Amino acid sequence: MQNLIDAPKQKLRFSDPKVREWLFQIITIVAVVSLGWYLFNNTQTNLQHRGITSGFEFLERSAGFGIAQHLIDYKESDSYARVFVIGLLNTLLVTVIGVVLATLLGFIIGVARLSPNWMINKLATVYVEVFRNIPPLLQILFWYFAVFLSMPGPRNSHHFNDTFFVSSRGLNMPAALAADGFWPFACSVLLALVAVGLMVRWANQRFEATGQLFHKFWAGLGLLLVIPGACALIFGAPLQWEMPELKGFNFVGGWVLIPELLALTLALTVYTAAFIAEIVRSGITSVSHGQTEAARSLGLRPGPTLRKVIIPQALRVIIPPLTSQYLNLAKNSSLAAGIGYPEMVSLFAGTVLNQTGQAIEVIAITMSVYLAISISISLLMNVYNKRIALIER
Template identity: 85%
Template sequence: MQMNNGSKRQVSFNDPVVRALLFQILIVAAVVTMGWTLYQNTYTNLVHRGITSGFAFLENSAGFGVAQHLISYKEADSYARVFVIGLLNTLLVTLIGVILATILGFIVGVSRLSKNWIIAKLATVYVEVFRNIPPLLQILFWYFAVFLTMPGPRSSHNFGDIFFVSSRGLNMPAAQIADGFWAFVVSVVMAIVTIVLMCRWANKRFEATGVPFHKFWVGLALLLVIPALCALIFGAPLHWEMPTLQGFNFIGGWVLIPELLALTLALTVYTAAFIAEIVRSGIKSVSHGQTEAAHSLGLRNGPTLRKVIIPQALRVIIPPLTSQYLNLAKNSSLAAGIGYPEMVSLFAGTVLNQTGQAIEVIAITMSVYLAISISISLLMNWYNKRIALIER
């Protein structure tokens, strides 16, 4: 294609720009046509079967109980509140699983590179066993073979008269807000701000003089001392309600139901096996010369790993680690196998069966998992860009 002065541009199929534009128009037209056809067929079938559509059913009373709810709930509440409860339960499992799997995965990943033969082999066995067993089977194992086989509340395992583990779950003290709560919150915020300012000052001082500062211990002291002084002045921020055995069950306190414990433990153990391999490969990607250089400066193995190896390995670890977080969030839907009231089991299961609004319920459930996955991806991508190497 050529363009001469005073001449019009000729449109030719041999022009790659024209071909690309044409193909994009055809693809968009095909997608729109398929979407419109699917909508018309679905709407026609719903009309013929007399099935109403829309989201008005969310205002109707649910009429059933929920085993675990992080907010107040009664059977007369609406399906919309049931949706919120299912969403919160899903987020609870995802958050706890991500934190525990990350900690366990990093420990196992580093252990696989240990010079201690026993530790390295035990870490290898852990990875090879748990990552090769389907997560649903692991969930069923922890639920039926571990938690449901525990003794009843009267014969529960007692840990210091504070924690009680039985076939009903884990009973623990419940925190209740006291008079000094908000003052305590302000003191914690003040302590965090002070720690941030202290770390910035310590970093500038180290860059200027080369003299290190014990940021960890000073920060820990600030985080403990400032809120403690606030509690002494304004009173305790929380009161603790202890669980007590009455009849055949515990009364008071918090209870983590067996379904939650089994699901969280299974997803943590399963995902940590993959994270361990990601951590191991990330550490191995760092040149051994970095370790030798750190040792030549007098750093021991621990500080070398924390301050030299891990910060460089994170640039390799973060992208695949994001995929594991997404898998954990989506694998939480396997809770339907043991009846834990999360989105799939509670909303796409019970609510769908009661209302018959299959399209709306499934659309809402899919949108929730899509939103959770996109949020995790955005957060991890932001962190990945923040730690990326800056070209000079």
């Protein structure tokens, strides 16, 4: 006991790695906080000297301008806050559609790049080398001015079965409106999905226990058709269709996809799919050729071998760089300002900024939106990546 009391206390020395680690972290935090406070204080001082008001009260003021496309109800007397929501929804619309279409097209082109057929292989190679080397803004301008705006007017529009009309005003199509049997039909679809999930789980457990296969695809398809179909027969049709009609110089009724949306979505899809195709090709080639030979020795055909053996293993290589392409597509949607599509940058950081003069607030909101979208995509893809990762024992 006396030895413990008489023992000299250990002193903190700068030569200790742990001491230096904590010291540098504290200095970094203090420097970052000080820099942030200086920038904030300097900005506030400059705004006061110039008589510029700051804050987010402008979001409650009336916008006073029209918007070409809005997924929710909007009128010119609505507030800037509603304009922000419309711009956000339009950005998310392009992002979601672009991600889905680019993924499908990219996987098809990537597999085609490895095809033994000379023609298919070379066409896929030309597609990749052409579209990934042209800047996305130029592709957007090409599809907008050279393709969609050069189409005839509504009276001379290209039509398909008098249902879909393509003109310089965009794509007009029938609109689905909820009927009396909509909610029972929606509940029946949810019930069918739950039934399919339980069936697949039962089939997998049965296969592991007995080794007997079950036709999950056909059984699931039957459930998805029979349950909602029976509900529609009992409660009536869930939807009624409003057809577009030409009145005067434009179409009335139905849904319309404006040419700005079509050009932006098509350009981003084609551009991003070229990069996804190369990611898919590299992911497939990373899988050992012995896996293919083992599948053939078991009697699997090329199609099932690709779907059940090669692709599941290649996904572990594909997912990380694929996430980056999704992020690039979401951020490239801001290039819509070049053709006037009403998304976040052109609508909120453009029109609203020019009308209100609240540059700092508007830019901060716009940057926060893109940051939130990017982080959300990253989190979802990371969760999926962990689910398909190999678990070592």
